[in-house]
Amino acid sequence: MPPRRREVDRPLRKEVRLLGRLLGEVLIEQEGEELFAIEERIRTLAIRRRRGPSDGRAHAAAELSKLLAELPHDRLEPVIRAFTVYFRLVNLAEQHHRIRRARAYATDPGARPQRGSIEAAMHTLKKAGVPAERVRAALRTLDVTLTLTAHPTEAARRTVLEKLYRIAKNLEERDRCQLTPDESARKLAEIREEITALWQTDEVRRDRPTVGDEVKNVAWYIEEILWDLIPDLPTVIGRAFEAAYGEPLDAEIAPLRIHSWVGADMDGNPLVVPAVLEDALFAYRIRGLRRLIRAVRDLGGALSQSVRHVTPPPWLLASIEEDAAAMPEVAAHFGPRTEGEPWRRKLHFIEARLTATLEHAEHGRAEARARSGQGPAREGRAFVRPEEPTVGAPYREPAELERDLTVVADSLRAARCASSGERRARALLTQVHALGFALAELEMRAPAEDARAAAASIAEGRVEPAQMTPEARRVFEALQRIAAAQRDGGESSCRTLVLSMTHSEDDVLAALASAKAAGLWDEARSCARIDVVPLFESLAALNDSARILRALLAHPEYRPHVLARGVQEVMIGYSDSGKEVGLLAASAALRRVQETLPKIAAEAELPLRVFHGRGESVARGGGPAHQALLALPAGSVGGRYKATEQGEALDHKYARPELAMRTLEIMLSGVLLHTLGAQPRPPTASELRYAAAFDELAETGRRAYRGLVWEEPKFVEFFTAVTPIDEIARLPLGSRPSKRRAGGLESLRAIPWVFAWTQNRAILPGWYGVGSGLEAMGQRPEGAELLKEMMASWPFFRAVIDNVEMVLAKADMTIFAGYAELAPAAARKAVAPRIIAEYKRTRSWLKRLTGNRRLLEGNPTLQRSISLRNPYVDPLSFLQVELLRASRGGDSGRDRSLLLTLNGIAAGMRNTG
Incomplete structure (x- = not known):
C-alpha cells in the first residue's frame, strides 16, 4: 500500500482493531476463553490461506477445513455469530471512515472539493464555461425523486441496526471531541455495552416482517435522517454555487422529493391488499x-x-x-x-x-x-x-x-x-x-395483467368489486381507496400507478380505464388524477417500448390525459432484464431505451421522466451512482431523475445524516452535470461506433448467458444444489415471497436469484457472458484496440467494465468449487467447468482492458475493503457448505446455524440482492 494511502487509512485500521479487541473481550466474557481461542485460530488460518507464503497456503486451507469440520455442535452457532458481528463492526467502521474523510475535505481550506460533491460539480460547470444564469435556471427546475422500497435485501434486523447506530455515535464523539480520560473511558464502556447487547440479540427474526413493519422501518429513515436533511440541501447548493461562481445563488430551489412503494407494492406480494x-x-x-x-x-x-x-x-x-x-x-x-x-x-x-x-x-x-x-x-x-x-x-x-x-x-x-x-x-x-402532508408520497405498483382484468370486468359492466376476479378486485378496490385518500388529503397522497411487466399500450389504457371507473377522473382537466407508469422489464418489453410509447402519445384518449398531467413517466427495470439475458444484453437494451424514448417524447412535445428501477447489486443496476448517472445517454435526464432505493441500500447510504447527505450530493451533482452537458462525452460519430460495437458484445454475451442459464438442461438442478436458494426462501427477510407465483426459475425474483449466487461466492449474474463478449470482439481485426478506445473514451462502457471488475474481485472460484461439490456429478460436470472458464476469460480480458496486473488496482479503497473481508467470509462459506450437505442429508438440527451463515455472509459481502 502506498505511504499516502496508509496514512489516509490509518484511523480506519486503528478503529477496526479497537472494535475487534472489544468484541474479543465480549466473547471471552460471554462464551469463555475456549470459544475465543477457536475463533482466533480460525481467523489466523483464514488469513494464512489468503495471504501467507504460497507454499503454506494449501496447508492452512487443509487445516482450516479440518478444524471447521470437527467443530463441536455447541460451538457452531457462536463461531458463526462471532464472524457476523465482526462484519457488522467492520462495516460500521468503514461507514465512519467515509464520514471522516468527507469532513476532512470540508475542513481543509487547501483541499479540492470532494469528488461527487455539489461543490465539485459547480467548479466543473464553471470550468466548462456554463454561465451562472444557466445553472440557476437548471436548479430552479431540478426534480430528483427517491422512491424507497421494501425489497427483502436487508438481512439485518432493525434492532441490530439501531445498536450499530449508537456505536457509531460514540465513535463519532471519540473522533470529534476533546475528551477527558474519564469521558474517553466512559465512551469506550458504552461501545462495549452495545457490542455485548449485539452479541446477546438474535440475528435472525423470529417471524417474517409484516407490511406494517416495513412501513415503520422506512419511516425511521425519513423521520430520523431525511427530514432534517431536506432543508439543508438548498443551503449546501447555494454555498457551492457561490464558492464556484463568486456570487450568491438567489434562487428558490427545492430539488428533492421522497416517495415510497412500501405498503402499496402489490407486485407478487399477496399481503398487500x-x-x-x-x-x-x-x-x-x-x-x-x-x-x-x-x-x-x-x-x-x-x-x-x-x-x-x-x-x-x-x-x-x-x-x-x-x-x-x-x-x-x-x-x-x-x-x-x-x-x-x-x-x-x-x-x-x-x-x-x-x-x-x-x-x-x-x-x-x-x-x-x-x-x-x-x-x-x-x-x-x-x-x-x-x-x-x-x-x-x-x-x-x-x-x-x-x-x-x-x-x-x-x-x-x-x-x-x-x-x-x-x-x-x-x-x-x-x-x-x-x-407534502405525509412522510412520503405513496406510489402503487400492480401487475399489468391485473389492470387488464379489472378493465375487462368494467367493460363488461361488472363494476362492483364482488363481480370481479380476485386479481381485478384487488387493483380496482386499491384505486378506489386512493381516490378516497385524494379527496381527503389532496392528490399528492398517492398519484402514481406503476404497471409491472407492461407488454403493450393496452396495459396502460386498461389501467387508465380502471382509474376512471374507480373515481380517479378529473372532469375539469379531462384526465385521471393518477400517473400511469409502464414498467418495461423483459428484453422484449424494453425492445418494444418505443412502439408502445408512440402509440400511447398518439392515442386520442391517452394523449389529452398526459398533456393535462404534464409529464409521462416510464420505468425501466434493471433486475428482471439482467436475470433474463445477462448483464451485457440488459445494459445494451436499457441504454437503447434511454436514447430512444426521450426523442419520441420530444417529437410528441411532451416531457418524459425516466424512472430507474435499480437495485443495490451490479446485476440489478447497482454500482457507483455518480459514475452511473454521468454514463447515461445524452438527453435522457433533462433535469428529471427518479430511482428506487432498495433494502440494504437504505442502511448503507442513509443510516447516518452524513452518509445520507453525501449520497444526496452525489445524486444531485450527477443530475446537474448531466442536465447541463458538462460530463465528458466522445464525439457523436465515435459514440455511434461504440454503441454498435457494444450491441455486438451484448449479443454474444446474451447467447453465452442464455446458453447456460436457460438452455442447459442440467442448470436448474445445479443451481438448486449449489446455492442456498431454498434456505433463502425460509429466511424471514421481508413480507414478499421469493417467487411472484408458483413455478420454476422463470418465476423466481431477481433479488433471491442474485442473493443465492452471492452466498456461494460466484456472483454469476454480475459477470457471466462478459468474457465471451469481450473475447469475440477482441479477437476480430483491430477489435482489441477498439475495446481499449471505448474504455478510454466512453463513460458508459467504462462504467459497465468497472462494475464487472468490482464483482469479479468479490467472487472466489476456489470457494465456489466447494459449493459445486454439492451438485450431482452429471449436473456438476455439465455446468461448473463452464462457469469457471467464463470467470477466467472475463478476468483475463478485464486485465487486458485496464492494463492492471490485479483487479481493482485503480481503486485501492474498494480493493482494501474487499481484502479486509474476504479472509473472514471464507470460514462462513466453508461452514455453509457443510451445513447444506448435512441439511440435505436429513440433519435438520443445524438449520438455524445454516440460516445464520446466510446473515453472516451477507454482512461480509456487503451485498445480498
Whole structure:
C-alpha cells in the first residue's frame, strides 16, 4: 500500500482493531476463553490461506477445513455469530471512515472539493464555461425523486441496526471531541455495552416482517435522517454555487422529493391488499402531519418578533385578519397571548389548520378501520394541547400550507428578519414541498395483467368489486381507496400507478380505464388524477417500448390525459432484464431505451421522466451512482431523475445524516452535470461506433448467458444444489415471497436469484457472458484496440467494465468449487467447468482492458475493503457448505446455524440482492 494511502487509512485500521479487541473481550466474557481461542485460530488460518507464503497456503486451507469440520455442535452457532458481528463492526467502521474523510475535505481550506460533491460539480460547470444564469435556471427546475422500497435485501434486523447506530455515535464523539480520560473511558464502556447487547440479540427474526413493519422501518429513515436533511440541501447548493461562481445563488430551489412503494407494492406480494394500502396511506399521512404540527409549533415559538421593534408588511396583517375571521375561536384563544407578535399569531392559525387536518385524517382512519372490522383507530391526539381549541378549516392539500408558509417567509424577509427567522421558515417550506402532508408520497405498483382484468370486468359492466376476479378486485378496490385518500388529503397522497411487466399500450389504457371507473377522473382537466407508469422489464418489453410509447402519445384518449398531467413517466427495470439475458444484453437494451424514448417524447412535445428501477447489486443496476448517472445517454435526464432505493441500500447510504447527505450530493451533482452537458462525452460519430460495437458484445454475451442459464438442461438442478436458494426462501427477510407465483426459475425474483449466487461466492449474474463478449470482439481485426478506445473514451462502457471488475474481485472460484461439490456429478460436470472458464476469460480480458496486473488496482479503497473481508467470509462459506450437505442429508438440527451463515455472509459481502 502506498505511504499516502496508509496514512489516509490509518484511523480506519486503528478503529477496526479497537472494535475487534472489544468484541474479543465480549466473547471471552460471554462464551469463555475456549470459544475465543477457536475463533482466533480460525481467523489466523483464514488469513494464512489468503495471504501467507504460497507454499503454506494449501496447508492452512487443509487445516482450516479440518478444524471447521470437527467443530463441536455447541460451538457452531457462536463461531458463526462471532464472524457476523465482526462484519457488522467492520462495516460500521468503514461507514465512519467515509464520514471522516468527507469532513476532512470540508475542513481543509487547501483541499479540492470532494469528488461527487455539489461543490465539485459547480467548479466543473464553471470550468466548462456554463454561465451562472444557466445553472440557476437548471436548479430552479431540478426534480430528483427517491422512491424507497421494501425489497427483502436487508438481512439485518432493525434492532441490530439501531445498536450499530449508537456505536457509531460514540465513535463519532471519540473522533470529534476533546475528551477527558474519564469521558474517553466512559465512551469506550458504552461501545462495549452495545457490542455485548449485539452479541446477546438474535440475528435472525423470529417471524417474517409484516407490511406494517416495513412501513415503520422506512419511516425511521425519513423521520430520523431525511427530514432534517431536506432543508439543508438548498443551503449546501447555494454555498457551492457561490464558492464556484463568486456570487450568491438567489434562487428558490427545492430539488428533492421522497416517495415510497412500501405498503402499496402489490407486485407478487399477496399481503398487500387494499386495506393494507389504505392503512399505509393513513400511517404516512398521520405521522407526517404530527411532525409538521411539531415543526410549526417550534417555528412559532422562535418567531417572537414584536411590532414594537419590527414593522410587519400589511399583507401579512391582512392574512392574519382573514384567518381570524375564518377561525374566531382560535383567534379568541390566542389573541391576548400573541398581541403584538404577528408571526407567532400567524403560526398559531397554521397550527390550528394542521391540527384540524390531522383530526380529519384520524377520523377517516377510524371509519376505515370500522368498515374493515378492525375496531377504532389506535392513533391518539398526542400533539394537541388539551386546553387549545382545534377549530380550524382543514387544509385540503399541501399547496395551501405552502402558500401560508410562503407568506410567513416572504414577510420575514420584507421586515428585515432574514437572519432571525426566515431561514427556519423556508426550511419548513422546503420540507412541505418535498414531502407534502405525509412522510412520503405513496406510489402503487400492480401487475399489468391485473389492470387488464379489472378493465375487462368494467367493460363488461361488472363494476362492483364482488363481480370481479380476485386479481381485478384487488387493483380496482386499491384505486378506489386512493381516490378516497385524494379527496381527503389532496392528490399528492398517492398519484402514481406503476404497471409491472407492461407488454403493450393496452396495459396502460386498461389501467387508465380502471382509474376512471374507480373515481380517479378529473372532469375539469379531462384526465385521471393518477400517473400511469409502464414498467418495461423483459428484453422484449424494453425492445418494444418505443412502439408502445408512440402509440400511447398518439392515442386520442391517452394523449389529452398526459398533456393535462404534464409529464409521462416510464420505468425501466434493471433486475428482471439482467436475470433474463445477462448483464451485457440488459445494459445494451436499457441504454437503447434511454436514447430512444426521450426523442419520441420530444417529437410528441411532451416531457418524459425516466424512472430507474435499480437495485443495490451490479446485476440489478447497482454500482457507483455518480459514475452511473454521468454514463447515461445524452438527453435522457433533462433535469428529471427518479430511482428506487432498495433494502440494504437504505442502511448503507442513509443510516447516518452524513452518509445520507453525501449520497444526496452525489445524486444531485450527477443530475446537474448531466442536465447541463458538462460530463465528458466522445464525439457523436465515435459514440455511434461504440454503441454498435457494444450491441455486438451484448449479443454474444446474451447467447453465452442464455446458453447456460436457460438452455442447459442440467442448470436448474445445479443451481438448486449449489446455492442456498431454498434456505433463502425460509429466511424471514421481508413480507414478499421469493417467487411472484408458483413455478420454476422463470418465476423466481431477481433479488433471491442474485442473493443465492452471492452466498456461494460466484456472483454469476454480475459477470457471466462478459468474457465471451469481450473475447469475440477482441479477437476480430483491430477489435482489441477498439475495446481499449471505448474504455478510454466512453463513460458508459467504462462504467459497465468497472462494475464487472468490482464483482469479479468479490467472487472466489476456489470457494465456489466447494459449493459445486454439492451438485450431482452429471449436473456438476455439465455446468461448473463452464462457469469457471467464463470467470477466467472475463478476468483475463478485464486485465487486458485496464492494463492492471490485479483487479481493482485503480481503486485501492474498494480493493482494501474487499481484502479486509474476504479472509473472514471464507470460514462462513466453508461452514455453509457443510451445513447444506448435512441439511440435505436429513440433519435438520443445524438449520438455524445454516440460516445464520446466510446473515453472516451477507454482512461480509456487503451485498445480498
